[in-house]
Amino acid sequence: MHTLTYGDIKAATDRIAGRIRPVALAPVDPSAIRTAHRDPLDDRPEQPCEVWLALEFMQHTGSFKARGAQNFIQAHRDADTLPDAGVTIASGGNAGLACAWAAQQQGVRATVFLPTTAPAVKVAKLRGYGAEVRLVGAEYAEALAACEEFATATGALASHAYDHPLIAAGAGTLLEEIHQQIPDLDTVVVAVGGGGLFAGVATAAQHHGIRTIAVEPENCRALNAALEAGHPVDVPVDSIAADSLGARRTSTMALTAARQDRVHSALVADSEIVRARQALWDHRKVAVEHGAATALAALTAPDRHRTDRELLTSSAAPTRSYRPGGGEKVCVVLCGANTDPADLRQQEELR
Structure with a gap:
């Protein structure tokens, strides 16, 4: 089995230069994302986190x-x-x-x-x-x-939807572009289906010392289940984001990438995915597919049970949200927009 390397991603970057659209980044309002709980004895001035959206849904064909x-x-x-x-x-x-x-x-x-x-x-x-x-x-x-x-x-x-080194390396070129625009990026948040985008992004992020948060729907968690089992396993596919994240089994390549340092698993409920997708429409008039909103849901979902310390000490045990630290620079990948926006407009009209 081919193990994806940073060299594969650099080769892909050179190979596809000029053939794809460079990713655009958009900042999120500082007050929109809550940071992690502070130590009550920490008397330093509180710093907001800095969150960017990678608008990869504007790529050719509407996705990464x-x-x-x-x-x-x-x-x-x-x-x-x-x-x-x-x-x-x-x-x-x-x-x-x-x-x-x-x-x-x-x-x-x-x-x-x-x-x-x-x-x-x-x-x-x-x-x-x-x-x-x-x-x-x-x-x-x-x-x-x-x-x-x-x-x-x-x-x-x-070809393959995700389980091929050339496919994953191509996806990893996205992180290279993000890093060029934000050289001091701390964390990248990415939705995971079969694992091609995740494997490429996490491999490039590891090279640059960037943390990767791998986000999956609670009932569509091929990568998280593989981390728990120690090898890829079949999982049920039952999520509103299943049309783009609905892989029954993750790739060995993705699992290898998930076992690296600075990689952490997060699961989000369908209700939070819907809420994040609607928020993107309400506040920015951006219509993304549920799979893209899954990544953002990790930052906007309420805290549930697990602490940030637990997240940082265990990659297999999932968190239900990710809270950036004060001053942390985070980029959330909005990976696709092949969706029918009619339900977004209907919800807006109901309000």
Whole structure:
């Protein structure tokens, strides 16, 4: 199994330069995020934390996945290993969109397998990028099996939604861009599905001495369950964010990254994900998918049971929120916006 390295991410950064949109950062109002509880005997002036939003939902195809897809196809083009049958991928939506877009950019055929539960907006966009779309099964695992059969039968190059070093390295280029803009960043907060974005970001963050908070829905926690078990395990997939974070099992690559120092696991309730997503709309008119709001929910959810000291001393035992310290510089990745904003507007109208 390939262990992702910082060298992989630097190579990806060079490979996709000029082919993707650089990430924009936006500051959060200082009073919007609560800091950790202070020692009552600490008489120093209280410092607010500094929180930034990484607006990666403005990336090509509406999510960070464009980075990995571009890296994957460009690396194979450089190595002259792109077959006539093109590329194929199984995806809950965002990875398929990115693969189809990158293939179109490179003049390569793309065949995308999705579960029948994939949002209609994503299916329509896929076809708009010229991909052949095949809907198979109710869950990602079934679409993946069909994709693997297709690759074997046709010779198409199989990509993956998250479990491939080129995909994860491409995703890790996001942290490189964030670090260039905030060289003294302390913490990056990122949502986790299968673990491609997390593995890339955490590997780059480790190199720069940055803490990574890996956030998952309570009932969609493939990475956290793998940390508890000591190896990847199948988990139930039951979350409002399952369309983008609904991997049944995390990758070994992601688990390896999660075992590094400065990496911590957090779980958030669906209700907090909904609340964070609505807040982004209410205060900034930003419509992100539930998976993107999952990262922000770790900073806005109320404290529940675990303390910050417990968080910092155990990566496997999850916290229910993350409270930055005074003066801490934090960047929250808003990773995708392929969503129907109608429910956000309806909620606004009800108020």
